[in-house]
Amino acid sequence: MSAALTPEGLVALYPALAGLPAERLARLLRPEAIMHLPAGTQVFAEHQPCQGFPLLVDGTIKVIKLAASGRELMLYRVSPGGSCIISSSCLLGHTDYNARGIAETPLTLLALPMQEFSSLIVEHPAFRDFVFHLFAERIGELMQLVEEVAFARLDQRLAKLILARNEATLNVTHQQLADELGSVREIVSRLLKGFASQGLVSLGREQVAVVDREGLQKLATV
Known part of the structure; x- marks a missing residue:
């Protein structure tokens, strides 16, 4: 017990x-x-x-x-x-x-x-x-x-959500992130690819790794 x-x-x-x-x-x-x-x-x-x-x-x-x-x-x-x-x-x-x-x-x-x-x-x-x-x-x-x-842009909310997990690597699907944001997977995937191109995160299979936490924090507070 x-x-x-x-x-x-x-x-x-x-x-x-x-x-x-x-x-x-x-x-x-x-x-x-x-x-x-x-x-x-x-x-x-x-x-x-x-x-x-x-x-x-x-x-x-x-x-x-x-x-x-x-x-x-x-x-x-x-x-x-x-x-x-x-x-x-x-x-x-x-x-x-x-x-x-x-x-x-x-x-x-x-x-x-x-x-x-x-x-x-x-x-x-x-x-x-x-x-x-x-x-x-x-x-x-x-x-x-x-x-x-x-009132907040979806990219800000996504950045806040990633930071809120307080993990170097999030074992999560794009669909799970979309569900938490009340959005759709295609939009979240597009935003994550944008984050990756800016060097903020790196993407793997069912993984999002934080590369630039300070950059994500700036985006979340814009």
Whole structure:
């Protein structure tokens, strides 16, 4: 069993649960609440009712919005110690999901049932603060995303995305980058070839290597 799937490990990952009685923490960790999902699994879908509040123990979830045209826009990622504001908004507002959650990597998550989530919101101030802090944090991220989509050039956004990975070499396809930007592969491929011709990156099979980080930073802030 993962160390995080113990009362002590869960509190270390989610300090907002500190102070709960031992028997209640044990109830949260009952075997039927623990989910192990392979990469690529759809964790939740649009128009699907929310059954619980996910506490991510291991792996990452990407939350995406699908347009009628079939294009996707990546809204945000959920990593261990965080959770999904779309799930909490659905539980609080008694509405269905309005986006999709996909496992980027193999996942281990703990699903808090609706009644347990509602009870913790009312009875445990630290958990309530955690949930509303998530709202504030994610809304800030989404406002930045709206600003970039509405006002920033796609080459700037692509440069920022490459830099945000903070890796010398990104093992990623052009389609994956296009999905995160809400664009199409052909346009992203054209921009990457332009970056390569300027000496900013070098391109390989499903790889983008950063050659001139300072040049990318200048482009991202133009």
